[in-house]
Amino acid sequence: MISCGARLAVFDIAELREVTSYDELELDTLGDRKTALFLIMSDTDDSFNFLISMCYTQLFNLLCEKADDVYGGRLPVHVRCLIDECANIGQIPKLEKLVATIRSREISACLVLQAQSQLKAIYKDNADTIIGNMDTSIFLGGKEPTTLKELAAVLGKETIDTYNTGESRGRETSHSLNYQKLGKDMPYLFVKSSVALNLS
Numbered sequence: 001m002i003s004c005g006a007r008l009a010v011f012d013i014a015e016l017r018e019v020t021s022y023d024e025l026e027l028d029t030l031g032d033r034k035t036a037l038f039l040i041m042s043d044t045d046d047s048f049n050f051l052i053s054m055c056y057t058q059l060f061n062l063l064c065e066k067a068d069d070v071y072g073g074r075l076p077v078h079v080r081c082l083i084d085e086c087a088n089i090g091q092i093p094k095l096e097k098l099v100a101t102i103r104s105r106e107i108s109a110c111l112v113l114q115a116q117s118q119l120k121a122i123y124k125d126n127a128d129t130i131i132g133n134m135d136t137s138i139f140l141g142g143k144e145p146t147t148l149k150e151l152a153a154v155l156g157k158e159t160i161d162t163y164n165t166g167e168s169r170g171r172e173t174s175h176s177l178n179y180q181k182l183g184k185d186m187p188y189l190f191v192k193s194s195v196a197l198n199l200s
Contacts, residue, residue, distance in 0.1 A: 010047065020051075027055070028062040031075030031106065046088065053090040056081070060098050060107065067105035075106040086111040087118035096126040098131040115144035 002021055011017055030037065039052050057079070067075045083089070092098070099109060111134070120127040131137075137150055159181055166176040 009049075016048070025055070027059045028066050031063050031066060031071075031077050031079050034077055040087075041089065043085070043088070046090075048153070049089050052163070053092050056083070056092050057091070060092075060102060064102060064105050067107075068174055069115060073105065078108070079108070081109045084112045091122050094132075095123065096129040099130055101126060115142060116147045116150060117144055120146075139183045165172055 011020075025037070027037075029035070039055055041049055041052050063075060063079060067073055100198060102109065110132070111119070116127070116131065119130060136152070137151070139147075142148070160179045164176075164178045164180075166178075168174050
């Protein structure tokens with residue numbers, strides 16, 4: 001009872017009870033027609049961030065059910081979720097399973113993070129599964145070592161051609177030319193600290 005009371009204490013706030021007492025978002029209609037829905041939260045106070053997480057959970061579940069039950073498996077209008085500050089909204093339950101299945105229903109998610117370590121801090125062992133189900137990674141720069149190491153491993157090495165010329169002078173002048181193929185780590189741009197994982 002004590003644990004339950006502690007978790008539900010936030011609903012002692014009358015305004016929060018009022019917001020959650022009725023549905024005006026109609027999340028299940030997002031795949032029916034072109035719609036823009038903005039979920040805005042405070043970047044300094046995380047007390048109500050769980051509402052955003054709940055909203056995404058309901059959104060994915062409702063749209064998957066509607067795609068299967070009404071549209072034969074695919075929504076008529078593609079729903080793209082741009083989840084900025086993904087690490088700050090709290091954990092979306094079963095996200096590792098959702099990202100593996102929502103694509104077939106015309107739903108995609110773009111998770112925007114400051115570093116991949118944020119995802120691992122929230123989703124623990126499931127973070128690798130989430131990253132593995134994203135078909136695109138966009139890296140806009142950063143200094144977090146784990147992210148840099150993982151991206152460098154994914155990029156691999158590029159092959160470069162080098163050549164050296166030499167000349168020696170004495171009684172006779174001689175020339176030498178040496179060609180080599182070398183591997184070096186792929187370069188990446190350091191512009192802004194952000195990682196976007198895109199499931200499309």
